[in-house]
Amino acid sequence: MLLSIDRCKNIPLIRQVYNEISGKILDGSLPAGEKLPSSRELAKAIHVSRNVVLEAYDLLMVEGFVFSKKGSVTYVAEGAFLKREYWEQPVSSPIHSVHKKEMIHFRSGIPDLRHFPRKIWARLSQAVWTEISDHTLGYGSPEGAEELRRELVSYLLKTRGVKCSKEQIVITSGATQALTIVGRMLLREDDPVVLEDPITDDIQQIFKNAGGNLYPVSVDEEGLDTSLLPENVIPAFTFVTPSHQFPLGGTLSIQRRIELLQFARKTNSYVVEDDYDSEFRYDGPPLSTLQRLDPHRVIYIGSFSKILSPALRIGYIILPSNLVEKCRSVKWFSDLHTPAPEQLVLARFLAAGHMDRYVSKMKKVYRQRRDLIINKLKEAFPADIQISGHSTGLHFIADFPFATFSENDLLQMEEDGVKLYSVEQHAITRGIHKGKLVIGYGHLNNEEIQQGIRCLKNAIDRLM
Template identity: 35%
Template sequence: MWGIELQKRNKISLARQIFLSLKQSILMGQISQGEVLPSTRELAKGLGVSRNTVCDAYDMLLTEGFIVSRQGAPSHVAEGLHITQKEVVSPKEHKRERPPIRWDFKTGQPDLSLFPWPLWSQMIRRATNTLSAQQLEYSGPKGYEPLCEEIAHWLMRSRSMDVNPEDIFITSGATQAFHLLVDILHKEGHAFALESPSHPGIRTVIQDRGHLLQWMPVDQQGADISCIRDKDISTVYVTPSHQFPLGGIFPATRRAALIRLASEKDFYIIEDDYDSEFRYSGAPVSPIYSMDSSRVVYVGTFSKTLFPSLRIGFTVLPKPLQAKWKHYRNFMDVQNPVLEQVALTEFLRKRKMDKHIQHMRRVYAEKRNVLLNAIEHSFSNAVQFWGDASGLHVALQFPGMEFGKQFMLNCRNAGIRIQPVSQYCSVQDNHKDKLLTGYGHLSDTQIREGVQALFELIAKNSSGSLEFK
């Protein structure tokens, strides 16, 4: 009756099924505006349901304005409800069956199997049991204050950074920090200066907003800032402790020159401390922030030290930027979830973070050695390593080779996932002879087998000009 088909075993109640069916018919024009609906008794009899069920359905229609009802008169459809719906045709996708990924050299992926999950679970439970009702309310855009204090202590222990907890702001990872900073630091007609190659995170945010970009070429010592001396700059973004993706360390002379330029031209430096926790030879590299905190916005994250889905990062902000940050963050998402912040506070306070990083530094150093030995065994003098002995990936240069789309497709078909450096460049023709091999999440066996599979693929696709052994 009236096109209504009821499913009595459906999880949706019968009254709501009647409501949804009549609503759809009205919107599609199958029931005209002004048309009189059958009485509740008549429709109930036709559908084989109780009159109360139909009354409930009519009440829903009346509440949402689909029908008009007056005492003593039959209900009828309201005016102006017909909507012409265009059919959306999805493009046909021709999906090709591909072999599964067997050797995944993706970058920035920690070994999650070695994280102390039982200990973390205990801390989450304790946080759940100790949080007061007041702590479960909105706390504001700065973050959980005890966590800011523990991060300040941890930065002193791990980086020798003297940071006031008042200047630390908790974020949902580094990416959220980039979104906020691009809006805060943008100057009309001025460009954002980025490394090339560089991480796509902040680059994508800037490009999506249509802001100007100025690229700084990268060599084995990081960004060359000489190209921005005569430019109008909104801000400069660098990864000085372990340049992503080539791995160089920004030397003191370039750091000092960049700070002087920032002061002269009145812009801020965004320092993304990428992968700095995992350095395998010598002491940790000091951040630019330690040279001049007044011109540097320091961005850190716990995604690689703990686990990516934690989504807790932090930013150390100069005081002139803090009012704008609070305003933007307050109308973005207000704050991070408090439960994980409380657990992380305990994780830092009890030095479990220090212990975990020390352990993982040894583990990743061993994996790095396995990777380098496997590469040298397979490729011998045909490959050169880029970057400092740190981080969770190695950049490999194959002089004379070019890794384009076809090669990457061949890798994927062979069950290998690997990234060319060129995809992170402003000009795709740059660094075409380099590949990135992430290893943090791989076992020793996976590393050796993956390198051997990569060797066989490159040998098969090379022109014969390379001597592997």
């Protein structure tokens, strides 16, 4: 029996012997009933200690590959042969592929992680881990750490006008899980869901996967056009991004907010408010939320991915009181609870006022970058482009009336060193936004911005 043992591999010799023999049994090279060499013989043949072979044989016996009889004689067991199936299809690329380092990627919604407050976070984290109780290290409650929920109540009331108690908050692993939980809570197969059009494809897929039947409503500069809300549809909920519509960037006016809430009351349904990046408003303080107008009808979702870092995976849902227990149940059967230590660090970060100072600092950084990129776009395309949705957040829309951007065009742009996304890629009803590009800039420094606009200019000139 020939075995390939390599002492340079970072794999224990016992595991190598086991892998070699079990592989031969599985592929039929060692058929059922075949007698294996004694441990002494095999150890001598492959130049390992007898204990290595004995432990490998023991592992094979425990898993049923071999059995022993007549003292120490070892045989291959019946039923351990598995014919191998060969799959020729290639492994598909991940949904969000990693872009080339040399490419300027105008992706929206990514903060500048170079400014993440590492020293403060490390100090608070060390304090949390030093003081953390045994109870906190065990299984927690699905709604999340009380310390964080308590801090969120005061922080969101102060900054966004949100009205709630800590009992109405459920901490989630980011906004994506929050949206998934909402879908599982409220949707049955083919239940109608009213949502903005365009809206990110991820959100469309989350609600489709939960069984929702999507009813798109067009968006303009004032957000969701409430005059187009369906008259004969009773939705499970209406999904909106009222403070900074994604991707077009409009703000839902107070008149439309009221009309939307009246629609929800009339249909006895809910409104799901995704408040994904409105802390960064550059022409004044952040706008008040839709939830403030009707806390009993609005489900409010937020996260810290675009404020601090996507890696934290901390989001939250604020629910009407009658949905709290159902949400806790869905969260529990989703992942039990969001990890507690990072929640406690974030709670201390909020309590000490670090978040307020960090947001104030980053607003200045992002405003300067926004102004730079808009100026460079206007220099590159004088009188030819229209900018909108730039008062808030980490992206805006550049509309090129003279152009259309197909999927193939966007791929060709990558050859010029620039990665972009079109509004059409997020549209449910296609053909309306062909010349509009989503320009994300939060993660780009000044040099990258200028290089990116030069690449974009070259790419569009070539396409035209």
